[in-house]
Amino acid sequence: MIAADNSHLDNAALPSGDSPELVLVPATPEERIESIKLNSVVWKGALDLDTYLARENHLHQQALVKDGLDIWLLVVRGEAENQRTILASCETYKKKAVLAQDGNVEPISAHGLGSVYCRPEFRGKGYAKRMVSELSKKMDTWQTETILANRSRFSVLYSDIGKKFYAQFGWKPYPSAHFSLSPLSKNEHDRAITGVSLPKAKTLVADDVRHSMCNDEIVRKELGLLRTVSQRSPGAKVAILPSFEHYKWHWAREEFLANILRKDKKPPLIKGAGEDKSRVYCAWNRNFGETPEENTLYILRWIYDEPTSAEETEATARAMAAILKRAQLEAYEWNMAKVQFWNPTPLMEKAVAMLDPTAKIIHREMDSVACLKWNGAEKKDVEWLWNEKYAWC
Known part of the structure; x- marks a missing residue:
């Protein structure tokens, strides 16, 4: 068992963040649970500890991360497994991605980085900086530690502490902008x-x-679009595959949180909306924050055909506006x-203007700043396509 009580530790006697005594190690299953208990202080929100643990275990079993999630700990070298003092922790998720360049599209592996946490009682010693620095080196060496087909070519993260901290370790900030629209009551929606004149949007369940949005035709079309984009403009383009x-x-x-926080409602079966005539679709999810003001319906991804005429442009924008209006409801x-x-x-800007001409694009400077790092000695300056909420980790 892990010794959760570290009251015997002398904070002043712990090594500083630049000490050679510190090492980044993968967590044991028991240490994973302990790291979740520690970071619950920041991320459990309205949940109690047991429910928060249950949620994290539930997410850990999902197909997206079940076989590709690693927990990393910054510890003092030489301490025994399951007795180590967790100074800082984070998670990495293996992701399928594509690299497009000069008309060639190549399937590759990537990683997402999340849940970066340093214990409050140990802050000020440089532990978070040391952990991220060591992880950056680990990302680089994974290229040579695994066979070519499995190596991680780049990694992404979403910074809630601005653009500078992670940039010093190679995670370059990328465009991080959004529109934010107010909810609409039924009467407002129907007005x-x-x-x-907007078409009628239909709601989408998971199937x-x-x-x-995930059928074979869509996949072929989107890979073809990447190929075309890479032929038209120089430089590498990468994307996280928007898999189901x-x-x-x-x-x-x-769904886990709705079952806990909204027992008054039926399960959230509606997962998006679409308009068949213009072939415009989106998937969304409901994100429950710590306060009602933080509750957000995020559109995870848009799917649509690029218009080839002014008429198609207008029809596609109107379909998007109808879908957004349904999302507001x-x-x-x-x-x-x-x-x-x-x-x-x-x-999409044109669609938003139909609904709210006063809406402005918000450029995020401190929260959910999308960052990407190309792994290895070769530092590619890549363009990140499909930088949408679905890839968030």
């Missing part, structure tokens, strides 16, 4: 918009999302404070 498993992970999180029904989607294209 016509002056001068704008609809799978068939509309990503959506299921987000939904597992919302869903947000109202679930007591979400806002609807949010990341890194909008000009077409």
Whole structure:
């Protein structure tokens, strides 16, 4: 068992963050539980400890991360397993990705980094900085530790402490912008918009999302789009593959919390919305924050065909607006404070303007700043495509 009581430790006697006595190690199953207990102080929100542990174990069993999740600990070298003092901890998730360059599209592996945590009683010694520095080196060496087909070519993280901290270790900040729209009651949703005629959006359940957004035709089309983009502009382009498993992970999180926090409602079966004529679809999830003001309905990803005429552009934008309006109604029904989607294209900006001409793009500087690091000695300056909420970890 882990010695959870570290009251015997002399904080002043612990090594500093730059000490050679510190080492980054993978956690044992028991240490994983202990690290979750420690970071619960920051991330459990309205949940009690047992429920928070249950949620993390539930997410750990999801197909997206079940065989590719690693917990890393910063500890003092030489301490025995399951007796080690956890100074700081984080998680890495293996992800399927693609690299497109000069018309070639190559399947590759990547990693997501999350849950970076340093114990409050040990802060000020440089432990978080040391852990991230060691992890950056680990990401680089994974290229040579595994066979070529499995090596991790890049990693992503979402910083809640601004753009500078992780940049010093190679995680470059990328565009991190979003629109935020208010929820709409049923009467507000049904009210016509002056001068704008919108089609009717249909709601999507999980299987609809799978068939509309993750089918073989969509995959081939999107890989073809990556190939075309890489032919038209120089430089490498990368993307996290938007697999159905990503959506299921987000939904597992919302369903677990809805069962605890919204016992007054039926399970959240509606997972997105679409408009068949224009072939525009999106998947969403409900994110329950620590306060009602933090509750957010996130659009995880958009799927649509690039318009080839002015008429198609207008029709696609109107379909997007109808879908967004339906998302606003869903947000109202679930007591979400806002609807949010990341890194909008000009077409999405046009759709938002139909609903709210005063809406402005918000550029995030401190929270959920998307960052990417190319692994290895070769430091590629890559373009990150499909930088949407689905890839968040």
